[in-house]
Amino acid sequence: MSTRTNWGGNLRYAATRLVEPVSVAQLQELLPTLGPARALGSRHSFSRVADTPGVQVSTASLPRSASVDRDRGVLRVEGGARYSDLVPELDRTGTALANLASLPHITVAGAVATGTHGSGDALGSLATQVTALEIVGWDGELRRLGAGHPDLPGAVVSLGRLGVATALELAVEPTYEVTQTVVEQVPLDAVLDDLDAVTSLGHSVSLFTTWADPDVLDQVWVKRRTDRPAGPDPATALGGRPADGPRHPIPGVDPAPATQQGGVPGPWWSRLPHFRADHVPSAGREIQSEWLLPRPHAVAALEAVRGLADRLAPLLQVCEIRTVAADDLWLSGASGTDVVGLHLTWHLDPEGVAAVLPALEARLAPFAARPHWGKVHREEALDAAALYPRWADWQDLLRRWGG
Ligand SMILES: Cc1cc2nc3c(=O)[nH]c(=O)nc-3n(C[C@H](O)[C@H](O)[C@H](O)COP(=O)(O)OP(=O)(O)OC[C@H]3O[C@@H](n4cnc5c(N)ncnc54)[C@H](O)[C@@H]3O)c2cc1C
CATH class of the missing domain: 3.30.465.10 (Uridine Diphospho-n-acetylenolpyruvylglucosamine Reductase; domain 3)
Structure with missing residues (x-):
């Protein structure tokens, strides 16, 4: 077995070999000779999506212009x-x-x-x-x-x-500019009463909770384009208090890797990610999971997960709730429906996470939740044909491409 691991450190790749072509021409020569193979990007996935029993083809040395x-x-x-x-x-x-x-x-x-x-x-x-x-x-x-x-x-x-x-x-x-504002201690009941009003407070809105207190969101991050109407004051609208300094999404962690907050306008690329390009957000000792919840079911699904708060909190670094618009891509988590993402950053405790997944997935199953392909879920329990209307077309595409 390989000694190589993913960025998060939760999995050791099963691939027997790694190749690292430097050009498209070399890649074209190489691929037909490899047998079972899979591309490997920057190794930031937590599931086995980039793994194979055969050869991993790293893109690290391919051109990047x-x-x-x-x-x-x-x-x-x-x-x-x-x-x-x-x-x-x-x-x-x-x-x-x-x-x-x-x-x-x-x-x-x-x-x-x-x-x-x-x-x-x-x-x-x-x-x-x-x-x-x-x-x-x-x-x-x-x-x-x-x-x-x-x-x-x-x-x-x-x-x-x-x-x-x-x-x-x-x-x-x-190009455009964005401001980022953090509001703390936001009552969850009010958020769930009108989730649409909360997620539309900005161009991009993220809700963070550790589930340690199932009635309160620790932080809400509101990102707004300065070329759009400003909208209401986020702290007033959310019934929380404005953060009195920079914050990391995980309460109490050094905010140095986080992008600038405090409502100061800046280029889009310096505000839309939570983490700065010139910092590593952590040493990579974490596991992530995420489910995409069809928007009509999102509040009921979040209530169901809230009922597991006492089992989730000890395993969690933080949970993020965010939104994604519908698309027509066959395997997209938002295929055919607007979704609410329920993201969990776990501590690097693979056994603990594996133990809670069946209960968590059982709570989410009635809501047609789709797991993020790059994050940890019970891959053996996934009924992809039921969750993705274009699954048969995908199977046909795989056959035609020899995938
Ligand atoms: C700290 C952190 C934060 C994250 N934040 C988010 C987030 O905000 N939102 C979110 O949705 N996800 C997030 N993720 C998950 C991450 O974005 C995905 O797992 C993503 O796919 C990782 O890309 P990668 O380049 O590391 O690819 P890998 O993990 O190396 O590979 C992922 C998949 O892409 C395929 N692949 C890679 N390169 C190619 C290629 N050139 N051609 C064809 N296939 C290729 C691989 O075969 C594999 O199937 C986060 C992950 C981490 C570690």
């Missing part, structure tokens, strides 16, 4: 690029992405392959920014799926099953 075509409104990024690599080119051309995840250190190709998302009622997952995709398939052929290609909605959230993405085009828009 980024270039904006302003006329077409797209940013072309290469397969090895991380979100933090894109910022100089976007700044240089006065352009921006619609949203980012909490961490800028992840690769673009790896993020979209699992349906990674940020928060925002009107904002789709990062995969929805993809307008074209270039993939080297397992047969070594380089395929380009442009806008309108019938396979594109199936191939963006690919779980790494179709080959190795070597370039992606992402939709861009004119």
Whole structure:
């Protein structure tokens, strides 16, 4: 067995070998020779989605350039690029992405392959920014799926099953600034009474709780674009108190890695992630899980989880509740429905987490909750065909691509 682990340290990869091609041409020669294989991005997933009994194909040494075509409104990024690599080119051309995840250190190709998302009622997952995709398939052929290609909605959230993405085009828009405001000690009952009013307080809103007190959210982070109407004062609207200084999402932890708060405007890329690109948010000793809850069921599902608070709290660093807009991508957690993400950052206690998952998943099952592909869930219990209406089309795509 391999000695290599993922970033979080909760899993040791089963892959027998790691290869690290440096060019698309080398990748094309290599893939048909490997047998079972899977792309490996920046190793930030917590599930076995990037693992294989065969060979992992690291993208770490693939080209990672980024270039904006302003006329077409797209940013072309290469397969090895991380979100933090894109910022100089976007700044240089006065352009921006619609949203980012909490961490800028992840690769673009790896993020979209699992349906990674940020928060925002009107904002789709990062995969929805993809307008074209270039993939080297397992047969070594380089395929380009442009806008309108019938396979594109199936191939963006690919779980790494179709080959190795070597370039992606992402939709861009004119640059904008964002403020970030933190409110503490927010009563949960009032939030659940009108969740829509809370999640629409900003362009992107995140609710944090440790579940130590099941009646109170420790923090609510409200991110607002300065080019949109400001809306009500967040602390007043939430019935909480404004934070009196910078905060980390986990109460009591040093806020140095967190992006700037306090309502000070700054470039979109410096406020939308929770963590700064020039800091590592932690040493990577953690486990994450997340379920995407169809929005009509979200409040009932959150109430059901609240009933487990005493079992969750001892295992948790923090829980984040956020929103993602519906899309038409076959394997997206938001496929066909707006969703509320219930994210859990656990302590690095694999046995403790494994012990609570059956109860947690049983509470969520009546609400058609979809697990995040890149985070820990009971993979053996997943009824994907029931949760994803396009599952049969995905199986057909896999067959056609030899995945
Ligand atoms: C601290 C932290 C914060 C996080 N925050 C968020 C968040 O805010 N929102 C969220 O939704 N998720 C979040 N995640 C989860 C993370 O975004 C996903 O697991 C993401 O897929 C990781 O990307 P990666 O580049 O590390 O890819 P890996 O974990 O290495 O791989 C993930 C998948 O992508 C595939 N893949 C990688 N590269 C390619 C390629 N070039 N072509 C084809 N397939 C490829 C792999 O085969 C695998 O299936 C977070 C994770 C961490 C550790």
